[in-house]
Amino acid sequence: MQDPEKKKHNLTKRGLKVIGIVLLLGGLTCTVLGSVSLFSSIGRKEFPSLFWMLMIGLPMITIGVSMLMFGFRKEIGTYIKNESVPVVNEAAEELTPAVDAVARAVRETQICPNCGAKNDAELRFCEKCGAPLTKACPYCGEEVGADAAFCGHCGKKL
Numbered sequence: 756m757q758d759p760e761k762k763k764h765n766l767t768k769r770g771l772k773v774i775g776i777v778l779l780l781g782g783l784t785c786t787v788l789g790s791v792s793l794f795s796s797i798g799r800k801e802f803p804s805l806f807w808m809l810m811i812g813l814p815m816i817t818i819g820v821s822m823l824m825f826g827f828r829k830e831i832g833t834y835i836k837n838e839s840v841p842v843v844n845e846a847a848e849e850l851t852p853a854v855d856a857v858a859r860a861v862r863e864t865q866i867c868p869n870c871g872a873k874n875d876a877e878l879r880f881c882e883k884c885g886a887p888l889t890k891a892c893p894y895c896g897e898e899v900g901a902d903a904a905f906c907g908h909c910g911k912k913l
């Protein structure tokens with residue numbers, strides 16, 4: 756069901772979210788450490804030794820949040836476009852055999868032009884009266900229904 760392209764797409768999405776979360780958590784940790792260092796150093800009136808953590812922490816949070824948003828926006832977008840489709844597809848796949856069977860039962864019968872009996876589509880002669888159910892198209896030689904008005908293969912009027 757999953758083609759490599761979609762798998763790659765999902766991996767990219769997951770990667771974005773993982774990196775986003777890592778950046779966000781790392782950025783938060785750095786910001787907290789940097790802030791603690793900043794505030795404690797204000798009281799002690801010295802340059803905060805961990806001030807650089809605040810400097811990298813805030814951009815990390817910004818990048819992390821935007822990556823997360825991008826990752827989730829993509830997910831929301833694909834949820835509507837792609838991820839709802841497989842559900843429909845899976846449901847259709849389960850229904851297809853039943854629909855096919857019904858369609859075949861309805862479609863793949865042919866009425867004998869001689870006696871009106873229902874015959875399986877692949878039969879060439881009526882099971883009731885033995886009349887031919889098919890004939891050869893005089894133009895292309897392909898087999899067509901005995902009462903066909905036009906050839907289904909070459910389109911000529913019979």
Ligand SMILES: [Zn+2]
Pocket residue numbers: 867868869870871872881882883884885886
């Ligand atoms: Zn017949």
Ligand SMILES: [Zn+2]
Pocket residue numbers: 892893894895896897906907908909910911
């Ligand atoms: Zn023909």
